[in-house]
Amino acid sequence: MNTIPRTSIEPAAGTALSIAVAINPRAAFGGKGASSPTRTGDMVVARLREAGHHISELRRGDYLALKRAVDAEIAAGAQALVVVGGDGMVHLGVNAVAHKNVPLGIIPAGTGNDAARGLGLELNNPGAAVEHFLRCCHGGPRILDLGRIDRAGQEPVWFMGALSAGFDALVNERANTWRWPRGPMRYNLAILRELAVLRPLNYSLVVDGQAGKQQAVLISISNGTSIGGGMLITPKAKYDDGLLDMFVVSPVSRTRFLRIYPLVFSGRHAGRPEVRIRQVSEVIIDAPGLIAYADGERIGPLPATVAADPGAALLWG
Structure with missing residues (x-):
């Protein structure tokens, strides 16, 4: 399968982007404190809007409903997807953007955060993570491999x-x-x-x-x-x-x-x-x-x- 073309995804500095922000509906082990996905999501949405971007804030009561909302936003033309949460949210994100011309941003706010750790992202400072995303989103994206799972009778x-x-x-x-x-x-x-x-x-x-x-x-x-x-x-x-x-x-x-x-x-x-x-x-x-x-x-x-x-x-x- 061919890699994703990079054309049309390097907007000039100062360009407002349409960004879907998906916030974890179910932190795996609780998550009601100041560093929970919900609180972090509030901060991320506010900061991205302050930076001039057009934000679709996606919060749903369960993971499946959130997945459907994310897929709908991407189909409607979102230029980027930001996920707020842990590895489960990264999983949702990569399945939404795989082989699409839509870069993913990750704001770690989960229990394990293994994907973010392996990618060298800021783990314990969501504010720094969103500032890093803002710096990156007007340059060329990183091109990453994924693993793909195929099972009989199921979507990949x-x-x-x-x-x-x-x-x-x-x-x-x-x-x-x-x-x-x-x-x-x-x-x-x-x-x-x-x-x-x-x-x-x-x-x-x-x-x-x-x-x-x-x-x-x-x-x-x-x-x-x-x-x-x-x-x-x-x-x-x-x-x-x-x-x-x-x-x-x-x-x-x-x-x-x-x-x-x-x-x-x-x-x-x-x-x-x-x-x-x-x-x-x-x-x-x-x-x-x-x-x-x-x-x-x-x-x-x-x-x-x-x-x-x-x-x-x-x-x-």
């Missing part, structure tokens, strides 16, 4: 960070079934619960045309460097190399897994015998009963074809 889904199919996806699936506790503790408890039943999973894979079977604790196929709020599963991944990085953890005991787990936050797991990272263009992946997640969002049951999609998105930031 793009991701910025990683597709997870293993221990981390099982943790997400379990945490999403619980209403209590709220906050990060829910995810931490889900980790402990899945550790208690840790077992190898049986995968069928076709990696760049080579078919085989694989037992593993988890497999992630990454476009970015990290998942889970800074777990550097593929520390050398790049957003513009035309490839994905496949991360595999071989079957290990709970004790050994717990020894490896802390190393992931510094990237020191790379090179260990239990861990394999390789660059790939396309992976067909299947495992009985396993639900895939991408950018922390539920995708659905395997099998799936996961492929690099070079130059699929534009970023102002």
Whole structure:
């Protein structure tokens, strides 16, 4: 698939742009404080209007309704999309702009912010993030690769960070079934619960045309460097190399897994015998009963074809 042309998306300084601003309707772990997506969204909208841009402020009661509103704004001619939130909002954003001549801006206001971290964006200062966007939006955008997921009978889904199919996806699936506790503790408890039943999973894979079977604790196929709020599963991944990085953890005991787990936050797991990272263009992946997640969002049951999609998105930031 061809990359997006850059013509007509480098407006002169001082030009007013039509910008859709999508604000997270459901922060994953609460979000009512001063740094919540709602409060940050108020600030972003006010600052962009103050800078002279035409803003469509998009707030909806749920994620699906917000996605529809974003798609409608882009179809109506929005010149840029800004998402305010975490990786789930980045996921919404890249699926709205993939292979369209509409740059994406990201104002991190979530729990993990792995996409923003990998892109080198300001993480803990939304005011600085919006000023950075304003400086970038009158220059040429960055051209980024995305990962693309195809499943039989479903529309394609793009991701910025990683597709997870293993221990981390099982943790997400379990945490999403619980209403209590709220906050990060829910995810931490889900980790402990899945550790208690840790077992190898049986995968069928076709990696760049080579078919085989694989037992593993988890497999992630990454476009970015990290998942889970800074777990550097593929520390050398790049957003513009035309490839994905496949991360595999071989079957290990709970004790050994717990020894490896802390190393992931510094990237020191790379090179260990239990861990394999390789660059790939396309992976067909299947495992009985396993639900895939991408950018922390539920995708659905395997099998799936996961492929690099070079130059699929534009970023102002």
